[in-house]
Amino acid sequence: MTKKVSLVVPCFNEEKTIPLFYAALQAVKPQLRGAELEYWFINDGSQDTTMAVLRDLQQKDPQQVHYISFSRNFGKEAALYAGLQATTGDYVAVMDADLQDPPEQLVDMLAGIEDEGYDVVGTRRIDRAGEPVIRSFFANTFYRFINKISSTPIKNGVRDFRLMTRQVVDAVLSMSEYNRFSKGILSWVGFNTKYLSYENRDRVAGKTSWSFWKLVRYSIDGIVDFSDAPLVLASFVGFASFLVSLMGIAFVIVRKIIYGGSVTGWASMVSVILMVGGLQLLCLGILGKYIGSIYLEAKKRPIYIIKEKK
Numbered sequence: 001m002t003k004k005v006s007l008v009v010p011c012f013n014e015e016k017t018i019p020l021f022y023a024a025l026q027a028v029k030p031q032l033r034g035a036e037l038e039y040w041f042i043n044d045g046s047q048d049t050t051m052a053v054l055r056d057l058q059q060k061d062p063q064q065v066h067y068i069s070f071s072r073n074f075g076k077e078a079a080l081y082a083g084l085q086a087t088t089g090d091y092v093a094v095m096d097a098d099l100q101d102p103p104e105q106l107v108d109m110l111a112g113i114e115d116e117g118y119d120v121v122g123t124r125r126i127d128r129a130g131e132p133v134i135r136s137f138f139a140n141t142f143y144r145f146i147n148k149i150s151s152t153p154i155k156n157g158v159r160d161f162r163l164m165t166r167q168v169v170d171a172v173l174s175m176s177e178y179n180r181f182s183k184g185i186l187s188w189v190g191f192n193t194k195y196l197s198y199e200n201r202d203r204v205a206g207k208t209s210w211s212f213w214k215l216v217r218y219s220i221d222g223i224v225d226f227s228d229a230p231l232v233l234a235s236f237v238g239f240a241s242f243l244v245s246l247m248g249i250a251f252v253i254v255r256k257i258i259y260g261g262s263v264t265g266w267a268s269m270v271s272v273i274l275m276v277g278g279l280q281l282l283c284l285g286i287l288g289k290y291i292g293s294i295y296l297e298a299k300k301r302p303i304y305i306i307k308e309k310k
């Protein structure tokens with residue numbers, strides 16, 4: 001029986017890369033053990049001519065090419081969710097449109113699933129060459145930190161690019177949360193996963209849509225979505241400062257008994273008040289971040305809104 005491989009491709013301003021992507025995949029197709037292909041391009045509110053390019057491609061190859069177009073930009077995570085929901089293949093691959101995910105690796109991925117019995121074959125970066133040093137530093141720090149405080153392992157350098165069996169896709173889809181941190185979700189569902197090594201490569205055209213601050217916000221969301229350690233930290237800090245204040249009180253009483261009254265020391269007093277006030281605000285902020293997430297989940301808003309689908 002011939003198998004079908006579905007490809008989920010989120011596209012945000014990818015007018016230049018989509019035709020190259022399609023050509024590259026068609027070139028790899030003959031090596032995929034005669035599998036059928038099904039493309040799902042998700043236009044995530046692009047502002048360039050991505051939509052026209054997709055319509056054109058769909059008309060040329062209506063058998064294989066499908067697209068979903070969102071009513072605005074909902075983010076890559078939402079695009080992945082919409083794409084996974086639409087797929088009908090036995091195996092599903094998640095790929096970026098910019099060809100940073102080498103299509104040739106699909107051949108090895110397929111072998112990993114069909115011959116070696118894995119449920120998921122993903123890719124993991126072996127170097128961060130070509131990336132700004134500061135960015136690598138923060139990325140490495142983030143991974144070390146989140147793995148300390150989260151029980152869901154989130155491996156450094158694992159990319160979204162992967163091939164999954166239908167069973168895994170259904171598991172991922174069953175996580176219908178609004179705050180979608182894919183790196184966490186894909187790891188949380190478990191299953192036997194194999195990682196192929198991946199050497200960093202540049203996008204073929206266009207430019208990345210991730211600024212440094214976008215990445216910082218993304219990391220914070222990831223921590224909030226997959227760990228409650230910061231909340232514990234707040235109670236811990238509170239308890240520690242309580243202990244310190246006990247020691248302070250003991251000190252003041254002893255000094256009063258030995259030396260009598262004194263008016264000096266107001267500066268240290270003010271610093272302590274400021275410090276405690278600051279810690280309280282920090283903890284409130286952490287609490288607020290979690291409550292904000294709960295608020296968004298509780299509203300049960302749709303993860304994306306479709307304007308056009310074919």
Ligand code: UDP
Pocket residue numbers: 009010011012013014044073074075076079095096097098100203207208209210
């Ligand atoms: N993308 C998207 N919505 C967004 C941002 C990005 O669908 O809001 C897509 C983008 O078109 C690409 C993939 O996500 O196919 C990865 O984006 P990008 O190449 O900009 O990220 P990087 O590879 O630099 O991490």
Ligand code: MG
Pocket residue numbers: 096098100203208
């Ligand atoms: Mg990219």
